[in-house]
Amino acid sequence: MPSTQYLNDLTIQVRRDILRMVHKVNSGHPGGSLGCTEFLVALYNVIMTRKEGFNMDGIGEDLFFLSNGHISPVFYSVLARAGYFPVEELSTFRLIDSRLQGHPTTHEGLPGVRIASGSLGQGMSVAIGAAQAKKLNGDKHLVYSLHGDGELQEGQNWEAIMYASAKKVDNLISVVDLNGQQIDGSTDHVLPMGSIKQKFEAFGWTVVEIEEGNNIVSILEGMSEAKSKTGQGKPVCVLLKTVMGHGVDFMMYTHAWHGKAPNDEQLAVGLSQNPETLGDY
Amino acid sequence: MKTYTYTEKKDTRSGFGAGLAELGRTNPNVVALCADLIGSLKMEKFIEENPERFFQIGIAEANMMGIAAGLTIGGKIPFTGTFANFSTGRVYDQIRQSIAYSGKNVKICASHAGLTLGEDGATHQILEDIGLMKMLPGMTVINTCDYNQTKAATIAIADYEGPVYLRFGRPTVPVFTPADQTFEIGKAIKLTEGTDVTIVATGHLVWEALEASKMLFEKGISAEVINIHTIKPLDETAILESVAKTGSIVTAEEHNIIGGLGESVARVLALHKPMPQEFVGTNDTFGESGTPAQLMEKYGLNAASIVLKAESVIKRK
Structure with a gap:
């Protein structure tokens, strides 16, 4: 297992990637990306069992589906730095002819991506299908998915949440990024959802809460607990409490940076708060 | 003129x-999903023989399309079953993003298409x-005309890698294609030879086109009937070869x-050989309740309508 120091260094490097990627094209979604950086770093470098290379079928390894596809900057950076494609390719994010589309897609053949996402609310259904395929194949590996909290306002999620428990899809860990923010404001302002924990529990899921979703150690502990609860007849939901824009002080605790890129000056401030660790692309 | 007869009527669904049941026996990767319409889709046999490969999703078509996309990751070939309306319009974005854009090998099988669903209404x-x-890039679109062709198409699409929309219907219609006819995606079938007018028909209208060709023959008009079961990719060669003879x-x-x-055909003609064309279909309208026969009559989707359009298109040559 990589050291905590390495994971922290990687986290900071990924943050730099995110900021530089969205700054270059003056578009993209830094807020949610920064909030989920620790989680995706931990997922790809510690939590998941992955095979070398990339095979769409994913047989014999854990799988991950990003449902809230707009946080593509963090996804791309983590994938590249996990070896799926050259780190230099991050410089093509959102540019014409790039494999790194604004939202992730299989269409351009980018290794590491198994489904297109962006139109919200579809990823849990896909993850369930992949999990049921694993059961049919006798493959004991797990399927992970990540969803925004605002994304839960899409009705398809609740079809999927109802189905997963009814059909005992217990090789699935669906993680909800609870940052409390969405485009038009806080989730409580836009559409208060009440207790997401109680909702998942009422739908028959096992729920694990990670209070410090921007702390690598807390994430590893929480996900370890989540893994231990798979295979017991219920799907597992992880409520990951994060801060949108984490690691860049002026982007934190606000929805303002959901889909806005920093200008030159803001980029410089953001990068200065995240000094280079493993080398920029 | 070649004529077609039938000894029985069966529903295309x-x-x-039957095709799905056969696939259950021959292809271990085929799985089936249904959104609470097993009986309507005639999926009982597959389920009885392969319970572990069947997924009852409940009344949740969006979830069904996503699960189908996910099942392909792991090598399964999912066949989804529900009514045509709930297979397409209700779940357009799920199909667009999770299946078509993602290039997933899902077979969207849609029954009760069109007016012949009947009394349930629009x-x-x-x-x-x-x-x-x-309109979805990469989507193959098939609309079969009778029981045998639907069975053959169901079996054929399992061997094709990529998303497919397979459209069929509820009522019993004449079974007139050979039971042993191989289904070739994108390959039109010429049913009658003719020289005055080409009739390109799909789905339940193929039989009506054959009936129309008999009526036209009695009026001294020679019609060439083409069964165009695959709307996309369209067999442009078959259409252009035929109209080169008939001119309409x-x-x-x-x-x-x-x-x-009709619009797909018009595009082909506009590009390669502009000529008079007439359209048999509903004209920018919703349907309504009624028996299938009443509806097809009221909305002009029968042999008599095809005859009228054939006569008028010939006059425009």
Whole structure:
């Protein structure tokens, strides 16, 4: 297992990637990306069992589906730095002819991506299908998915949440990024959802809460607990409490940076708060 | 002139059920999903023989399309089953993003398409599904004409890698294609030879086109009938070869003429050989309750309508 120091260094490097990627094209979604950086770093470098290379079928390894596809900057950076494609390719994010589309897609053949996402609310259904395929194949590996909290306002999620428990899809860990923010404001302002924990529990899921979703150690502990609860007849939901824009002080605790890129000056401030660790692309 | 007869009438959806059952026995990767319409889709046999490969999703079509996309990751070949309306319009974005754009090997199998669903009325009679599906990049669109062709198509699409929309219907219709006919995706079938007018028909309108050709023959008009079971990719060669002889064309479909087969044919003709064309189909309208025969009569989707359009298109030559 990589050291905590390495994971922290990687986290900071990924943050730099995110900021530089969205700054270059003056578009993209830094807020949610920064909030989920620790989680995706931990997922790809510690939590998941992955095979070398990339095979769409994913047989014999854990799988991950990003449902809230707009946080593509963090996804791309983590994938590249996990070896799926050259780190230099991050410089093509959102540019014409790039494999790194604004939202992730299989269409351009980018290794590491198994489904297109962006139109919200579809990823849990896909993850369930992949999990049921694993059961049919006798493959004991797990399927992970990540969803925004605002994304839960899409009705398809609740079809999927109802189905997963009814059909005992217990090789699935669906993680909800609870940052409390969405485009038009806080989730409580836009559409208060009440207790997401109680909702998942009422739908028959096992729920694990990670209070410090921007702390690598807390994430590893929480996900370890989540893994231990798979295979017991219920799907597992992880409520990951994060801060949108984490690691860049002026982007934190606000929805303002959901889909806005920093200008030159803001980029410089953001990068200065995240000094280079493993080398920029 | 070559004529066609039949000894029995069967529903095309039963052809789907029979094809799916056969796939259950021959292809271990085939799995089936249904959104609470097992009986309507005739999926019982597959389920009885392969319970572990069947997924009852409940009344949740969006979830079904996503799960189907996910099942392909792991090598499964999912066949989804529900009514055409709920297979397309209700779940367009799920199909667009999770299946078509993602290039997933899902077979979207849609029964009760068009007006012949009958008494349930317009909420269930989708007449826009061919258009919706053919607009999706990479989507193959098939509309079969009888029991045998539907069964053959169901079996054939399992061997094709990529998303497919397979459209069929509820009522019993004449079984007139050979039981042993191989289904070739994108390959039109010429049913009669003719010299005056080409009739290109799909789905339930193929039999009506054959009936029309008999009526036209009695009036001294020689019609060439083509069964165009695959709307996308369209067999452009077959169409162009035929119209080179006849110089006029009628398209016939149980679908809105806006966005349907007829418009696909018109595009081909406009590019390669502009000529008079007439359209048999619904004209920018919803359906309504009634018996299938009443509806096909009222909306002009029968042999008599095809005859009228053939006569008028010939006059425009």
